[in-house]
Amino acid sequence: MFFTRELNPRNDCILVVPNDGILAADARNIGINVIIEPSDGCLWSLYEPTSTLLEEIHQLRSDPSFSSYINLLHTYRPDWVVVNTCVNVLPAMAAKMLQIPVMWIINEILVINNYTMHSVDVIERYSDWIVGVSHATLSPFQHKNSIPRKIVLYPAFRREEFNPLSWDSNRHELRISHGISEDLPVVGYISAYFTPKKGLKDFIRMAIQLCHDGVEAYFFIIGNPVDPDYFEHCLQMVKITKWSHRFVIVDFHSRIETLYPAMDVVVIPSLIDEGFGLTALEGLIFGKPVVAYNSGGLAEILCLTGNEKFLSPKGDIDGLVNRVKELLSVESLRCRVTERNVSAVQETFGIDIFLHRLEGILSIVYGDIEILQTIPSLLLNYRDGTLFKGELTPTVYRLEIGTKRPFPSEFDFRYYKNHWRDVHVVSEAELYRLPTAPPIIAEPPQAYDGTATFHADKKQKSKRHKRRRKRHKKNLKKTKKLRLKRKHKKRK
Numbered sequence: 001m002f003f004t005r006e007l008n009p010r011n012d013c014i015l016v017v018p019n020d021g022i023l024a025a026d027a028r029n030i031g032i033n034v035i036i037e038p039s040d041g042c043l044w045s046l047y048e049p050t051s052t053l054l055e056e057i058h059q060l061r062s063d064p065s066f067s068s069y070i071n072l073l074h075t076y077r078p079d080w081v082v083v084n085t086c087v088n089v090l091p092a093m094a095a096k097m098l099q100i101p102v103m104w105i106i107n108e109i110l111v112i113n114n115y116t117m118h119s120v121d122v123i124e125r126y127s128d129w130i131v132g133v134s135h136a137t138l139s140p141f142q143h144k145n146s147i148p149r150k151i152v153l154y155p156a157f158r159r160e161e162f163n164p165l166s167w168d169s170n171r172h173e174l175r176i177s178h179g180i181s182e183d184l185p186v187v188g189y190i191s192a193y194f195t196p197k198k199g200l201k202d203f204i205r206m207a208i209q210l211c212h213d214g215v216e217a218y219f220f221i222i223g224n225p226v227d228p229d230y231f232e233h234c235l236q237m238v239k240i241t242k243w244s245h246r247f248v249i250v251d252f253h254s255r256i257e258t259l260y261p262a263m264d265v266v267v268i269p270s271l272i273d274e275g276f277g278l279t280a281l282e283g284l285i286f287g288k289p290v291v292a293y294n295s296g297g298l299a300e301i302l303c304l305t306g307n308e309k310f311l312s313p314k315g316d317i318d319g320l321v322n323r324v325k326e327l328l329s330v331e332s333l334r335c336r337v338t339e340r341n342v343s344a345v346q347e348t349f350g351i352d353i354f355l356h357r358l359e360g361i362l363s364i365v366y367g368d369i370e371i372l373q374t375i376p377s378l379l380l381n382y383r384d385g386t387l388f389k390g391e392l393t394p395t396v397y398r399l400e401i402g403t404k405r406p407f408p409s410e411f412d413f414r415y416y417k418n419h420w421r422d423v424h425v426v427s428e429a430e431l432y433r434l435p436t437a438p439p440i441i442a443e444p445p446q447a448y449d450g451t452a453t454f455h456a457d458k459k460q461k462s463k464r465h466k467r468r469r470k471r472h473k474k475n476l477k478k479t480k481k482l483r484l485k486r487k488h489k490k491r492k
Contacts, residue, residue: 041090
């Protein structure tokens with residue numbers, strides 16, 4: 001949403017979502033047009049490739065959802081399409097079928113196995129620009145035969161959106177609600193959901209070791225359980241120790257400005273290679289020292305902000321213990337790190353540098369689009385009134401003054417005495433190059449003032465009727481006169 005919001009002032013953006021949820025509401029609130037397309041455009045095996053991936057891609061071309069996306073693109077005719085996440089393949093396939101340029105944003109690091117290059121090939125085939133949220137996300141695409149442009153665009157933030165004036169009161173409120181005084185340090189773990197890959201067990205082991213070493217601290221575990229058995233196992237690890245009173249479970253919610261301020265150190269022991277590591281960025285925004293495993297994009301964030309010394313090899317719990325212990329034991333070090341993080345995160349991931357990077361990317365995009373837009377459609381060689389349909393989509397269009405006008409339904413099509421035998425099947429790309437005009441709808445001619453017209457008709461009818469009666473009476477009189485004359489002659 002952040003990317004779309006910043007793109008909208010420079011483009012007429014349309015957000016396509018599968019359902020009318022929070023994302024759609026947020027988009028409408030900031031003036032972005034929203035289209036609900038319930039078709040599922042995702043293929044999850046692109047993230048974790050399997051031997052059947054290429055066959056699944058082939059089958060998608062005959063999926064009804066594919067033609068739905070093509071129809072959608074014909075209707076709105078975007079100049080370029082942005083696809084988000086590595087699994088969202090159908091919109092990209094539909095756009096490339098119509099020869100629309102595609103920017104594919106990669107937020108994840110593909111799972112590396114024997115079939116990873118199949119995923120890489122698919123993403124490269126259906127994109128013109130691959131934008132990664134970190135160098136780590138682009139690592140699978142760095143091979144010698146790669147064609148699409150590779151660009152890094154780090155996520156960004158606007159500090160004012162986190163309501164900085166409330167941080168001090170939020171810190172005091174959350175701490176006091178759990179009986180924690182200001183002089184006691186709090187080490188925090190935060191994740192929207194507790195899953196094994198996010199390293200909650202490693203955090204608990206680290207915390208227990210710190211308690212064992214005599215470190216006086218409390219530990220916030222912030223998140224929501226999705227696997228009850230896993231979460232219960234983690235809780236049992238805490239309950240069997242004599243330090244269980246130092247652990248506080250807090251529900252995660254989207255108002256993170258009420259959560260981070262209460263912490264003094266943020267620990268991110270992620271066991272998977274993160275595409276970026278938004279939790280680390282959030283910790284830095286709030287000025288917190290961040291200790292993390294060297295997991296994908298997490299390493300980039302900490303290195304770019306001068307925090308590389310707080311990185312520990314993945315799975316090295318002792319490394320986490322030593323780094324957190326150093327921060328907790330030297331308050332002046334925490335203060336220096338906090339001060340540096342506030343300025344470093346603004347310089348590296350603030351809105352100003354993001355917009356500068358975005359402008360550079362858009363200059364490339366607009367240059368490529370301008371070249372493509374000079375190619376006219378071959379269908380302009382046909383005369384007006386010619387009927388067309390795409391090779392994969394059912395909608396029929398009528399050529400009118402250099403545009404294509406769709407028939408919304410078969411009823412509309414037949415209302416104007418059209419026949420299927422007159423419809424030309426053409427490539428979707430050629431059809432797309434024609435601008436789309438308003439639809440042709442079956443509308444019988446109607447008078448603007450039906451009542452007045454009806455009365456006028458009645459008056460006209462009554463006048464005609466009077467004239468006929470008058471002629472009829474004249475004819476009757478003539479007939480009677482003739483009969484009387486004949487009778488008079490006979491008598492004579």
